[in-house]
Amino acid sequence: MAEVSGVGKGSQQEVLRSIFERSGMCMAKLDNAFRLVEVNADFSGQFGCLPAELGGRCFVELLHADARTQVSRRLTRLLAAPGSRFTEPTVSFRRKDSTVFSGELTGFTVGGDRSDAECLMALICPEGGNRKDRAAATHRLVLTDIEARILEGVALGMSTVNLASMLYLSRGGIGYHVDTLMRKLKVKNRPALVSKAYSIGLIRPGWPPRVYPPRVYPE
Known part of the structure; x- marks a missing residue:
């Protein structure tokens, strides 16, 4: 592959911003304590909330109790290995009205260097969406x-x-x-x-x- 130079963190953030706003996928940005720093409208809508209602909440709190330990472990390992990713095929989540939905959860790191991840990204593909195509x-x-x-x-x-x-x-x-x-x-x-x-x-x-x-x- 040819190397591409002259593209830095600013461009990376511009790309992420564009993906956040226009991709149609449920996406969230987490800090190193797994708190929600930012979510897009698709993500908040899936949980029956406005984006502002989710800001600062711990991502793990949105999970069904049975899934919290496993996902917390996966996120912790992700922080220890920037540049890696994980996918949990079926995770249960709780909406604002306490109803439950399931979906595929993908996590990966963004920014930072080999020893420090700048933030975590979480993508949710709810069941009934395009999981078969994916x-x-x-x-x-x-x-x-x-x-x-x-x-x-x-x-x-x-x-x-x-x-x-x-x-x-x-x-x-x-x-x-x-x-x-x-x-x-x-x-x-x-x-x-x-x-x-x-x-x-x-x-x-x-x-x-x-x-x-x-x-x-x-x-």
């Missing part, structure tokens, strides 16, 4: 080398013009490959593309974004 994508999806490099660039927040310059392609060529990636992952925009790529394990957690090598075949 499972199928996890097992079957393979990218060409150029698709992988473009996906990494999109995850970095690079524009079509910058990607075209880096990869010696036309802007139309970049647009074609981005459209192909969105069709493969069954999403409608770039933030959703990046979010889903992370959630199904196509991109390794951490910064800069990198597609897992086994997911790539040469053209």
